[in-house]
Amino acid sequence: MSLLDTTRPSTPGKLKQEKSLLYLQTHRQRSLRLYSSLSKFALSSFFFLIIFLFFSLLSSPSSPSNRSKITNSLPGGSQWEKKVLKSAxxxxxxxxxxxxxxxxxxVGTHVSVALKxxxxxxxxxxxxxxxxxxxLKRDRQKVLERSGVFVVEGDINDVKLLQKLFDVVYFTHVMHLAAQAGVRYAMQNPKSYVNSNIAGFVNLLEVCKSADPQPAIVWASSSSVYGLNKRVPFSEKDRTDQPASLYAATKKAGEALAHSYNHIYGLSITGLRFFTVYGPWGRPDMAYFFFTKNILxxxxxxxxxxxxxxxxxxxxxxxxxxxKGCLAALDTAKNSTGSGGKKRGPAQLRVFNLGNTSPVPVSKLVSILEKLLKVKAKKKVLPLPRNGDVEFxxxxxxxAQRELGYMPTTDLETGLKKFVRWYTGYFSGSKKKSW
Ligand SMILES: O=C(O)[C@H]1O[C@H](OP(=O)(O)OP(=O)(O)OC[C@H]2O[C@@H](n3ccc(=O)[nH]c3=O)[C@H](O)[C@@H]2O)[C@H](O)[C@@H](O)[C@@H]1O
Known part of the structure; x- marks a missing residue:
């Protein structure tokens, strides 16, 4: 007798019911079996995936040594710290x-190389x-590396990074040259100026004031703070409350911030008002640079x-x-008097003009470039736009002469000759020879 026989029902209706019950049970068992094998499959695939990921992490390109190299060279890693310490x-x-x-x-590249x-x-x-x-910045970085200067990639607005650097190194001096430069671009992107020249500067001053001992600070202000001042030549005693551009206003704000941090925390601070700095490795947004490019x-x-x-x-x-002016400002800077955020006595606060003392009309700049490049410029004389530029x-x-021993020695023609030599060498591909 078959199994079916033994389960044979006493009535046909009951048989139908029981058959469907049996069907349901078997179906459920099958589903359960299917479900359980599916979950087993999913579980084992999951484990397989984990093991696969584990082994692929161990293997190239991120082998254990590579991985530790990468993590060590990130800010905070041991290799990164070594580089920081060696450079400093x-x-x-x-x-x-x-x-x-x-x-x-x-300016940062030139000053860093000279200090090193x-x-x-x-x-x-x-x-x-x-x-x-x-x-161009990356090429300057290569020059710096060759001189033994390590450049940490980061922003002055990154408090944690600054704090980390000040924890690793005891800085005697800060040469603060990071800024959003350019007079005319301020009309297009005012926020960038506020972010770098005001917020970023405050951030740096905050870290400096809390350092123990505090460093002495030398930083880049600008000739543009004289704005609409008509007294010539511009003296540090002249008024600087008429900035003609937002850029100038942020630099003037920097000078006011320097005063407060000196007054409250005893930070030694020197502001340098640079006058239209030019030369090899210069800024492509400046007139002498893009005039050269366009004339050629x-x-x-x-x-x-x-x-x-x-x-x-x-x-x-x-x-x-x-x-020379920057180095002399560092050399003559007195120590800050505060420590850990507390002032212990009055500290040095200075501001100096660093200019050439011989203004040159832009039309003359163009004629010197024409002579050096041996190309006639296609000049178009335009009225000075209302873009923040000042007349002179x-x-x-x-x-600066008295207190820093500052004495400029390069006239515009000599300086432009050096610039043009660098420019033609750099853009013809012989970058390495040009420093
Ligand atoms: O002395 C300074 O503090 C400032 O010097 C320069 O500003 P600027 O003197 O305006 O330098 P350029 O932009 O190179 O302009 C030089 C001269 O060329 C003129 N110019 C500029 C552009 C142009 O298309 N045509 C032209 O005649 C300008 O009006 C200005 O007189 C820098 O760009 C600023 O970052 C710096 O702070």
Whole structure:
């Protein structure tokens, strides 16, 4: 007798019911079996996936040594700290340990290399923003690396990063050159100026004031703070409450901030008012740079003139003279008097003009470039636009001369010759030879 027989019902209706019950049970068992094998499959696939991921993490490209290299070279990692310390260590016992912000910038690169060459320790910081060609900044970074200067990639608004750097290194000095530069761009992107030149500066001052001991600070202000001032040459005693551009207003705000941090916390602070700095490795957004580019390309250049038909004029200052002024400002900076956020006595607060003391009309700048490039410029004389530009600048440098021993020695023609030599070498591909 078959199994079916034994389960045979006493009535046909009951059989149907029981058959469907049996069907349901078997179906449920089958579903349960299917479900359980599916979950087993899912579970084992999951484990397989975990094991696979585990082993792929262990294998190339992130082998254990590579991985630890990567984590170590990230900010905070042991290799990163080693690089930071090595770069910041002075060669000479009496050497400074300088934190240079904006190190891959035009002035930042020159100052960092000069400090390193004379035996100071230098640690750079730069956010490598896209205000102008980042490749130029990267090439400057290569120059810095060759000189032994490590540039940490980061922003002055990153409190944690600054704090970390100040925890790792005891900086005797800060050379603060990171800024949103350019007079005319301020109309397009005002926030960038507020962010870098005001918020970023406050951030840096906050970290400096809390450091124990506090570093002495030297920072880049600008000739543009003189704004509509008509007294010539511009003296540090003249009024600076009429900025003509938002850029100038943020630099003037920086000077006011410097005053408060000096007054409240005893930070030693020196502001340097740079006058239209030019030279090799310069900024492509500046007139002398893009005029050179456009003259060589046969493109038109706009030369501004004032309402009474005079060419606008600038006290163009060669980079090497500016570097000397920066180093002298560091050398003569007295110690900050506070520590850990508390002032212990009055501290040094200074501001100096760093200019060339011989303003040159922009039309003359163009004729020098024409001579050096041996190409006639396609000039278009335009009325000075209402874009924040001022008609002229002219530095009185007697204060810097007296206290810093600052004395510029490069006239515009000599400086432009050096710039043009660098420019043609750099853009013809012989970058490495040009420093
Ligand atoms: O002295 C300073 O503090 C400032 O110097 C420069 O500002 P600026 O003097 O305006 O330098 P450029 O932009 O290179 O202009 C130089 C001259 O060329 C003129 N110019 C500019 C552009 C143009 O198309 N045509 C023209 O005639 C300007 O009016 C100005 O007189 C820098 O760009 C600022 O970052 C710096 O702070």
């Amino acid at each position: 260590r002075p060669k000479l016992r009496a050497g400074f340990t300088v934190f240079v912000t904006g190190a891959a910038g035009f 060459r004379r035996g100071d320790g230098v640690l750079g910081l730069d956010n490598f923003n896209h205000y102008y060609d980042v490749n 390309k046969g493109k038109e250049i706009g030369v501004y003139e004032t309402a009474d038909g005079k060419s606008v004029a600038r006290d163009f200052t060669y980079i090497d003279d500016i570097v 600048t002219h530095a009185n440098i007697s204060s």
